Amino acid sequence: MALISRRASYGLRTMYRLAEMAEAGRGATIAWLAAKEHLPRKYLEQVLRDLKQARLVESKPGPKGGCKLARAAESITVGEVVRALDGPIQPGHCLEEEASDYENDCPGCWGIATCSMREVWLDLQEAINEVLDRTSVEDLVKRQEELTPTKRPDYQI
Numbered sequence: 001m002a003l004i005s006r007r008a009s010y011g012l013r014t015m016y017r018l019a020e021m022a023e024a025g026r027g028a029t030i031a032w033l034a035a036k037e038h039l040p041r042k043y044l045e046q047v048l049r050d051l052k053q054a055r056l057v058e059s060k061p062g063p064k065g066g067c068k069l070a071r072a073a074e075s076i077t078v079g080e081v082v083r084a085l086d087g088p089i090q091p092g093h094c095l096e097e098e099a100s101d102y103e104n105d106c107p108g109c110w111g112i113a114t115c116s117m118r119e120v121w122l123d124l125q126e127a128i129n130e131v132l133d134r135t136s137v138e139d140l141v142k143r144q145e146e147l148t149p150t151k152r153p154d155y156q157i
Contacts, residue, residue, distance in 0.1 A: 003089065003091060003128070004082055004086065004089075005085065005086050007047060007085050007086065008081065008082045008085040008086045010037065010039055010043075010044070010047055011047050011050075011051060011081050011082075011084070011085045012078060012081050012082070012137075012140065013037050014033055014037065014044065014047060014048065014051070015051070015056070015057075015069070015073075015076065015081055015137045015140075016137065016140050016141060016144065017033055017036055017037065018033075018057065018067060018068060018069050019069060019073035019137045019138060019140075019141045020141060021068065022068060022069050022072075022073060023141075026066075026068075027060075027065075027066035027067055027068035028066050028067055028068070029065075029066045029067070030044055030045060030048065030066075030067065033048075033067070047085065048067060050084055050085055051081070051084055051085070052070075053084070054080065054083075054084035055070050056069070056070055056071070056076055056080060056081060056084060057069060057070055058070045069137070072138075073136060073137040073138035073141060074136045074137075074138040074139075075136065076136060076137045076138075077132065077133050077134070077135060077136055077137075078132045078133075078135045078136070078137070078139075078140070079129060079132030079133040079135075080133075081137070082132055089125060089128050089129060089132070090121075090125060091121050091124045091125055091128065092117065092118060092120075092121025092122075092124075092125075
């Protein structure tokens, strides 16, 4: 079970690519993004639609159109992207908004105000959100550059 969906991971990779293109002063087409990330175009269109709805991405139709970041990469957090695609991060089922009937949802529930496990889930939720919200898309780009070895010329004698 993944806490962050594959969809959110694809969305982050897409935002990373758009941040790279923004550094070059350009946008990207959906076709290019789909090919670069090995994603089905229709699937990527849905991801981009949700990112656009969250005002993280802008798009322009037509032959000279494409997608770009709605704001600078340093002002878009990983948390914003994840929540735009997955909704709120809830590591425990009792933190979900729909979980209003705790007795039936969690047989033998100790009570919402007296459950020590719920306190752990709340602490975990806070810690996850803190990490995601302090990390920007630009941070991902910079870190990826550090992790990607530079290609050295292939000298042979």
